[in-house]
Amino acid sequence: MVNEQEFLAGYDPRAYPAVAVTVDVVALTIRDNELQVLLIQRAAPPFAGFWALPGGFVRPEEDLAAAARREFAEETGLGGEPLRRVHFEQLASYGTPDRDPRMRIFSIAYLAFAPDLPEPTAGSDAGAAEWLALTALPTRELAFDHRRIIEDGLERARSKLEYTPLATRFVGDEFTIADLRAVYETVWGHPLHAGNFHRKVLSVPGLVEGTGATTEHGGPRGGPRARLYRAGDARLLHPALLRPAREENVR
Amino acid sequence: MVNEQEFLAGYDPRAYPAVAVTVDVVALTIRDNELQVLLIQRAAPPFAGFWALPGGFVRPEEDLAAAARREFAEETGLGGEPLRRVHFEQLASYGTPDRDPRMRIFSIAYLAFAPDLPEPTAGSDAGAAEWLALTALPTRELAFDHRRIIEDGLERARSKLEYTPLATRFVGDEFTIADLRAVYETVWGHPLHAGNFHRKVLSVPGLVEGTGATTEHGGPRGGPRARLYRAGDARLLHPALLRPAREENVR
DNA sequence: CTAAGAATAACTCAGGCTGAGAATAACCCC
DNA sequence: GGGGTTATTCTCAGCCTGAGTTATTCTTAG
Structure with missing residues (x-):
């Protein structure tokens, strides 16, 4: 136990492999009487060609919630008043060591709800983007642990409707x-x-x-x-x- | 918008100021018919002398939940079966840019519940440690945004008792x-x-x-x-x- | 133009659950 | 033994829920 404490006293995160923090957004909307989630197709490895939640690194000086709104806005093209009406809430954080093969990446997931939104602006930095009906989700190849994140978001949404x-x-x-x-x-x-x-x-x-x-x-x-x-x-x-x-x- | 995308394409977190990820634990127990929370007294700046939640950096190769259990165990001296019986759950994440004056630190808070626990092992790396009744919390000087985290934890605990x-x-x-x-x-x-x-x-x-x-x-x-x-x-x-x-x- | 089908809105009714109060009985301390 | 305290069970009225029904308004097919 003494070793443990000495270790801790000298523990400096800057001496360790770098870590990064991202936000991922589970954006839900209802289109054609179906619950749909916003996905983007990854252009670059890892998981090139796989579908993933919109998200990205949190910038210096940027708040978590602001980062989530920014990533959402970039993919949907939404801004101004329509964007302000979208409900955002923090969902949960994911940080299993090997969840991203590149480096240690912690992701803080947000949940977004909005009424019937237009088709996403496909020309963004991430290649294709689309609303996918949840019923079609099981057959879609998803990157990272994003399937799990979507499931957590769904359960949160169902539960929040109650209260x-x-x-x-x-x-x-x-x-x-x-x-x-x-x-x-x-x-x-x-x-x-x-x-x-x-x-x-x-x-x-x-x-x-x-x-x-x-x-x-x-x-x-x-x-x-x-x-x-x-x-x-x-x-x-x-x-x-x-x-x-x-x-x-x-x- | 094109500038935005070019910026993103070239965005590499390793080129930016380092960030760190910590876990903080809101450990609740009932002692003397009062709800109490585990606090440690900070020995070093920032906030030297202030009270704070037990917590620390997530180690490489360490899972979030494991880090929370480790930090909790270090302060309480609990291990083995008694530790396994303590309930842990992820609470929320906090990442306001200036929440820690040293650097950008994201904290993932966990909630821990346990029956009447012994006095914490005061001799740990963080100086004094104690269970504090929540009724005494308003007069205590707390470090960082830990007061807010405790409030969030409390509301979660109250709500979880219901369901x-x-x-x-x-x-x-x-x-x-x-x-x-x-x-x-x-x-x-x-x-x-x-x-x-x-x-x-x-x-x-x-x-x-x-x-x-x-x-x-x-x-x-x-x-x-x-x-x-x-x-x-x-x-x-x-x-x-x-x-x-x-x-x-x-x- | 008319009839059929569909949906809104309101009503009924039995059963379950809740809050409030009270009754019963077991047990401590003096 | 008596008074105060607590665990456990009942009672009862009121509210809420699920399920089914009815009156009414509107669209569409023919």
Whole structure:
């Protein structure tokens, strides 16, 4: 133990192999009624040709969250007000020694949520970029530990829908209850009871507030015009909008 | 934008000022019916004399979680089976450029929970070490952004008690329902209805399982012998054991 | 123009869970 | 033995949920 302490006292990171810190962004959106994640195709080794999360080195003097927004903006071409509306939150950090073959790289992952975004600007520094439906993810070759990071991000997103008004970030400024329900169904991956969902959404204080207006037309396949709502001022949903229990996840 | 891309293409972190990655551990335990956090007193600048979370540089070839366990073990003197029983989980990462005056240091914080631990081994490399009651924290001078990290850890702990059997990590192998209730009351900071808590704990599948035994004696101030329980096999509590709503936190 | 189909929104109802209070019984200390 | 304390169990009203139904409005096919 004394050796241990002597070692520590003299421990200077500058005397050791350099390390680097990157941010990776799990950007989720809903397009074509599917949950999709933003991926870029790597042009250079390692993992050339593989798909990866947008991300890159944190610059000197740059905050972590700022780095995440920058990387996201570079791939999507988003800026200004539309970018400010995108929700960002820190997800987790990944630092297994061999996760990148080049050197020791720690990655701090961020989660981003946005409503239906345009096709990414393919001409960025990373070659191809695209939104990929999560259903198509299993057959895609992913670089590094990015599959794991996406899975962690997904679980976070599903969980956050329960306790926060995050779902309102996936829809436009004004939306119908059915729009919101579609978000929950898409992210959670199974259908919800329309009547109960409606009752619940209206009963949670601060989740939505009515605009007084309705849609211009009924749904594409019929039905009355739906009332329009805006996101409310709640930061936490109480009581929460819980996913039906999945027995297999409990034990 | 082209300049941006050219910059990125040539971006090599090795050409930039070195960065370092540390882990910091928010270790929580319950002693004397109070929630306490492990702090060490810094011997050297910066922040010499200030109190800080135990932590240090992640070594080459060392995993993040392993680094957190190592730093925790060094300060507490714990090892072997007792150390394995301590619950660790990643909390969040902190990387504001000026959070450490020496250089750019990213810190990945871990949360540790353990039942009533002994006084830390004061003779470690960091000078004094002690468990500090959270109630005494506001008057203590803390180094770096460690106050913020502790706050984040606390909120995580409070929240995790709701959805996971984490509370069983704060008590011994065998415990009474009252022991468990004391954990919840201590961490959440307010009293709970004994009867309802009892009913709830026994009704959540997999939270606890009876041992058939009871305590040797009644409580110090009277009352019957209490039944003893062990932690069950649940990984998630369903339905959850929710904190009473705090209106002020919702909006 | 009309009928069929679809969706919104509101209502009903049984069952489960919660908070609050109370009852019962076992046990400590004096 | 008596008073105070605590574990455990009950009771009961109120709220919330899942499931199903109904009235109404609207689109589309024919």
